[in-house]
Amino acid sequence: xxxxxxxxxxxxxxxxxxxxxxxxxxxxxxxxxxxxxxxxxxxxxxxxxxxxxxxxxxxxxxxxxxxxxxxxxxxxxxxxxxxxxxxxxxxxxxxxxxxxxxxxxxxxxxxxxxxxxxxxxxxxxxxxxxxxxxxxxxxxxxxxxxxxxxxxxxxxxxxxxxxxxxxxxxxxxxxxxxxxxxxxxxxxxxxxxxxxxxxxxxxxxxxxxxxxxxxxxxxxxxxxxxxx
Numbered sequence: 001x002x003x004x005x006x007x008x009x010x011x012x013x014x015x016x017x018x019x020x021x022x023x024x025x026x027x028x029x030x031x032x033x034x035x036x037x038x039x040x041x042x043x044x045x046x047x048x049x050x051x052x053x054x055x056x057x058x059x060x061x062x063x064x065x066x067x068x069x070x071x072x073x074x075x076x077x078x079x080x081x082x083x084x085x086x087x088x089x090x091x092x093x094x095x096x097x098x099x100x101x102x103x104x105x106x107x108x109x110x111x112x113x114x115x116x117x118x119x120x121x122x123x124x125x126x127x128x129x130x131x132x133x134x135x136x137x138x139x140x141x142x143x144x145x146x147x148x149x150x151x152x153x154x155x156x157x158x159x160x161x162x163x164x165x166x167x168x169x170x171x172x173x174x175x176x177x178x179x180x181x182x183x184x185x186x187x188x189x190x191x192x193x194x195x196x197x198x199x200x201x202x203x204x205x206x207x208x209x210x211x212x213x214x215x216x217x218x219x220x221x222x223x224x225x226x227x228x
């Protein structure tokens with residue numbers, strides 16, 4: 001699914017990998033949540049392609065080469081800083097996977113701190129109960145960082161591997177943490193929407209990572225519409 005501003009060349013490139021659906025983002029406030037993906041795809045396939053699916057998953061950029069490379073490039077741009085930690089927001093987990101791969105390619109020791117909304121991502125339960133496949137039942141969105149909330153992700157097995165077999169850190173933040181740190185960020189002149197605020201909130205939450213005070217940390221703030 002793409003929004004109207006996507007260029008014809010980009011659309012053609014995506015079409016080589018599968019069906020492309022153009023949507024009016026204003027109807028969903030320019031933010032597509034997992035249930036939106038599922039509903040749009042199911043309705044499109046039912047009425048346009050006469051197909052019915054038992055399961056539809058929103059994998060976002062997971063299998064699209066250009067996006068994969070751009071996520072890896074993100075870490076290549078900061079590698080000279082040689083950070084001890086890089087803090088990333090986690091939704092489907094694409095950015096986590098490809099930054100992790102970039103770190104491995106560069107043979108660096110940087111660790112990832114992945115942050116997501118409390119009780120609204122399957123990874124925590126997956127890690128707690130040693131499951132490499134899991135989907136949240138009775139899913140209800142309550143987080144202010146609703147762009148990051150998801151009951152499932154297609155790359156959960158890879159995320160499971162990253163956080164079970166390495167020293168990377170995963171944690172959750174709640175709405176109180178998000179709003180508290182957002183006020184601090186705004187007071188310091190940094191523009192940041194809620195789904196990026198979670199990365200800053202990691203350091204004031206009750207789950208604050210136990211890392212050395214002199215560690216070099218780079219916090220990644222993501223979102224298309226805001227410029228810092």
